[in-house]
Structure formats: C-alpha cells, structure tokens
Amino acid sequence: MEILIPILTLAVLGLLFGMGLAVASKRFAVKTDPRLEKILGLLPGANCGACGGAGCFGFAESILSGKLSIDACRVSEEAVKEQIAKLLGKKLEKREKKVAVLHCHGGNRRVKERFTYAGIRDCVAANMLHGGPKACAYGCIGYGTCMRVCPFGAITMSNEDLPVINEDKCTACGKCVAVCPKKLFTLVPLTKMYAVRCNSLDFGKKVTEVCSVGCIACRKCEKACPIQAIKIIDNLAVIDYNICDNRAECFKVCPVDTIAQKINKVWKNRLD
Amino acid sequence: MNAAQFLTIFISAVFIYNVILSRFLGLCSFIAISKETKPALAMSLAVMFVTTMSSIITWFIYRFLLIPFNLTYLRTISFILVIATFVQFVEMFIRKISPPMYRFFGIYLPLITVNCAVLGVAVLNVDMFFVNSKAVAGSFYYSTFQGICVGLGYTLAMLLMSGIRERLDLANVPKSVKDFPLAFIIASIMSLSFMGFNGFRF
Numbered sequence: 001m002e003i004l005i006p007i008l009t010l011a012v013l014g015l016l017f018g019m020g021l022a023v024a025s026k027r028f029a030v031k032t033d034p035r036l037e038k039i040l041g042l043l044p045g046a047n048c049g050a051c052g053g054a055g056c057f058g059f060a061e062s063i064l065s066g067k068l069s070i071d072a073c074r075v076s077e078e079a080v081k082e083q084i085a086k087l088l089g090k091k092l093e094k095r096e097k098k099v100a101v102l103h104c105h106g107g108n109r110r111v112k113e114r115f116t117y118a119g120i121r122d123c124v125a126a127n128m129l130h131g132g133p134k135a136c137a138y139g140c141i142g143y144g145t146c147m148r149v150c151p152f153g154a155i156t157m158s159n160e161d162l163p164v165i166n167e168d169k170c171t172a173c174g175k176c177v178a179v180c181p182k183k184l185f186t187l188v189p190l191t192k193m194y195a196v197r198c199n200s201l202d203f204g205k206k207v208t209e210v211c212s213v214g215c216i217a218c219r220k221c222e223k224a225c226p227i228q229a230i231k232i233i234d235n236l237a238v239i240d241y242n243i244c245d246n247r248a249e250c251f252k253v254c255p256v257d258t259i260a261q262k263i264n265k266v267w268k269n270r271l272d
Numbered sequence: 273m274n275a276a277q278f279l280t281i282f283i284s285a286v287f288i289y290n291v292i293l294s295r296f297l298g299l300c301s302f303i304a305i306s307k308e309t310k311p312a313l314a315m316s317l318a319v320m321f322v323t324t325m326s327s328i329i330t331w332f333i334y335r336f337l338l339i340p341f342n343l344t345y346l347r348t349i350s351f352i353l354v355i356a357t358f359v360q361f362v363e364m365f366i367r368k369i370s371p372p373m374y375r376f377f378g379i380y381l382p383l384i385t386v387n388c389a390v391l392g393v394a395v396l397n398v399d400m401f402f403v404n405s406k407a408v409a410g411s412f413y414y415s416t417f418q419g420i421c422v423g424l425g426y427t428l429a430m431l432l433m434s435g436i437r438e439r440l441d442l443a444n445v446p447k448s449v450k451d452f453p454l455a456f457i458i459a460s461i462m463s464l465s466f467m468g469f470n471g472f473r474f
Contacts, residue, residue, distance in 0.1 A: 006343050013337075013350060013353060017353060024365070120444045
C-alpha cells in the first residue's frame with residue numbers, strides 16, 4: 001500500500017502537467033509558414049548578414065514577408081535562388097556580380113614603417129595606435145584582419161603584406177568592407193578592368209614622400225578619359241563604375257602607376 | 273523574518289556562494305553564452321526569472337504536496353518535473369504574446385529547462401528554510417528572495433565573464449588555447465578570486 005502513494009502522486013502530477021502543456025501548446029500555437037523551413041534549407045547557412053537580415057533565418061523570414069528580395073543574398077548560387085523563387089511563385093531579377101577590390105597598392109615594399117609596432121597583429125587594434133605603423137596614414141596596414149574575417153576564404157595575404165582577393169571565391173558579402181579600419185575595400189562589378197589603387201587624400205608632395213604609387217591628384221586621368229568616368233575628388237582619383245566602360249585611357253596616362261589593370265583576375269600596374 | 277536575514281541571503285547568494293563561481297552550478301550556459309555581453313545579459317535575465325519563479329512554485333509543491341504525503345525523498349524528480357513544465361509553458365506563452373521578447377530571451381529558455389543552477393536553488397531553499405519537514409517562519413519570502421539573489425549572482429558572473437572574453441577576443445593568444453580553453457582558464461581564475469569572499473561568514 002505504502003508504495004502506491006508516491007507512484008500515484010507522481011503519476012497524477014505528470015499527467016496533469018502533460019495535459020496542461022498539451023492544452024497550452026494548442027492554445028498558444030504560433031502558425032509558421034511551411035515554406036520557411038524549405039527556404040532555410042536552401043539558403044547557404046553562412047549567416048554572413050550581407051543581405052541585411054539577421055542571419056539566414058532572419059533573411060528567410062523577410063523574403064517570405066516581402067521585406068527583402070531573394071536577390072539580396074549574395075552568396076547563393078543562381079540555380080538555388082531560382083529554386084527559392086519558384087517556391088514563392090516569384091520571378092528572379094538578375095543582378096551584376098560584384099567583387100571586393102582593395103584600393104591600395106602600397107604594401108611593405110613601397111611604404112616604409114614610421115615606427116615599430118609590437119602590439120597585437122590585428123589591423124583594428126593597430127589602427128587605434130596613431131593609425132597604425134605605416135608611413136601612409138591612408139594605406140593598408142597589412143595585418144590581415146580582412147583575411148580572417150572573410151567567411152569564404154577568398155582573401156590571402158601576398159608576400160608584400162597586401163590582401164589578394166580570389167574573385168571566384170568572393171561573394172561580395174561586404175564583411176571586409178565593414179571590418180577594414182582604413183576603409184580600403186569597395187565592391188566593384190566583376191567586368192570592370194581598371195581601378196584606382198590608392199586611398200590617400202593627402203597632397204601630391206606628401207604622398208610621394210611615403211609611397212611611390214600613391215595618387216598625386218595630377219588630373220591627367222581626368223583629362224584623358226573621353227567619357228568623364230574618372231574624377232579627382234579630395235586629391236584622389238575616383239572611378240565612377242556606372243560610367244566606366246574599360247577604355248584604359250586613365251591606365252595608360254597615369255604617371256605614378258596608381259591605376260591598376262586586372263590581368264588574369266589579379267590587379268597589376270605597369271611596373272608589376 | 274527580519275531585514276538582517278535578507279541581507280545575509282543577498283550577500284551569500286551573490287558573492288560568497290555565487291552559484292557559478294563557488295557552487296559550480298550552471299556551468300554549461302556560463303561557458304557557452306558568455307562570448308558577447310548582450311546575449312549573456314539576455315540569458316542572465318531569463319535565468320533570474322526562472323530561478324525566482326521556480327523558487328516560488330517548488331516551495332508550494334514541497335509545502336503542500338510532498339510534506340503532507342511524506343514524500344520528501346521525491347523532491348528531486350518532482351522539482352525537475354515542475355520546473356521543466358513551467359519553463360516550457362513560459363516559452364510557449366512568450367512566443368505567442370510577444371515575438372520581440374521571444375527573440376530577446378525566449379531562445380535561451382529551453383537551455384534553462386534542465387539547468388542545474390535552477391534545480392540547485394530549489395533544493396537549496398528546501399535545505400535552508402525547512403527544518404524537520406516544517407517551514408521556518410517566513411520561509412516563503414526567504415525562498416523567493418534567494419531565487420532572485422541566485423539569479424543576480426549568475427548575472428554578475430555572466431557579465432564579468434563576457435566582458436573579459438570580449439576584450440580577450442582581440443588579444444593575440446596561442447591557437448591551442450583560443451576560445452574555450454581560455455574560457456576555462458578565466459573561469460578558474462575568477463573562481464579563485466571569489467574564494468576571497470569566504471573570509472566573511474554569517
């Protein structure tokens with residue numbers, strides 16, 4: 001008899017709670033779209049956040065509610081995107097593929113160090129100390145923070161301590177753009193073959209003192225370009241990629257080889 | 273029931289017998305969610321809520337069910353049953369009522385369901401505030417307050433830990449101790465420093 005009391009007590013307790021939970025789960029059920037799981041399964045799951053959603057789950061939610069378009073995901077393959085579009089009964093709009101481009105051609109060969117930095121080998125940390133050890137205050141520090149932050153392993157460091165971007169792996173997620181303390185990366189359409197590889201806003205004299213390939217704002221490129229696609233803004237040549245159609249005039253005329261050409265997916269100036 | 277007793281409970285639960293750093297309860301969430309301050313704070317709030325509520329519920333279960341039927345030896349299993357049910361219910365409730373709140377700390381609730389810190393508080397309350405199967409005067413208030421204080425102690429440990437780990441994330445540490453090994457080392461050093469509180473006894 002004595003053993004019956006605890007058994008019954010626990011059984012009744014368990015039964016009550018079980019029933020309570022069952023009722024509650026019916027009462028407080030939240031309706032979820034069955035397509036959500038399917039879309040989430042198709043997305044890459046890298047949770048890079050480049051789409052503007054909070055990870056892949058947030059993105060799946062916002063394409064269901066129509067806040068973001070499927071196109072916003074820069075990582076998924078086209079075929080996968082079409083699958084998702086089919087699931088939603090929508091049509092996919094095509095968008096130009098972009099890649100990250102580094103706007104510095106300095107590296108440790110051309111730009112000297114103004115002090116010996118012995119702290120953490122991290123660009124963000126180094127930048128906090130007087131803008132890092134490099135003589136050029138605008139140039140690449142070269143400690144590879146972008147390499148470590150890239151979720152796709154698309155960035156490697158060259159022997160000149162400059163990041164090199166593998167265009168096949170780059171998905172233009174924008175992580176390197178965000179992390180670089182010098183703001184040296186921009187996303188440039190894959191088809192564009194010329195880029196200004198300098199970010200210095202200093203005057204010509206100061207630039208040449210610290211770097212042999214820095215933009216001295218001589219305005220030769222501005223005059224040479226027949227379609228006004230390149231302009232000097234704040235002592236720096238800037239290409240407007242909405243206009244530029246790879247005429248190479250700026251590349252040919254640049255006296256300090258700041259403007260580089262993409263050859264076999266690698267950025268090279270005339271001296272390299 | 274007097275103010276001094278409450279002060280004693282507060283200081284011993286938060287500092288001297290800190291649930292994580294001295295009693296070593298709830299370590300899994302302490303290591304797993306202390307990488308950044310914001311989720312750590314959300315988790316701590318969730319834990320504080322659950323420890324408080326479970327202190328209240330288990331007190332009623334113990335006082336009005338287990339003691340009258342002479343079943344005090346069943347306290348562990350019945351406490352787990354009650355706490356798990358309660359946490360599941362709260363999770364469903366929050367999810368329905370307030371999606372933003374669910375996103376803020378609802379996702380941590382399933383982690384707390386079987387957190388040893390929560391069961392630890394319930395068992396501790398019973399050990400401290402019931403003598404010979406009789407409730408001490410004011411034991412309900414003491415239990416509830418101890419639930420809050422243990423949650424506070426958990427919050428303190430989580431905030432300290434996540435602050436340290438956020439900074440250490442930038443540091444250049446050997447690859448072999450990066451992340452979790454380093455977290456264990458920090459946790460042990462913090463625990464050693466909390467041993468210093470053992471000096472004042474009440």
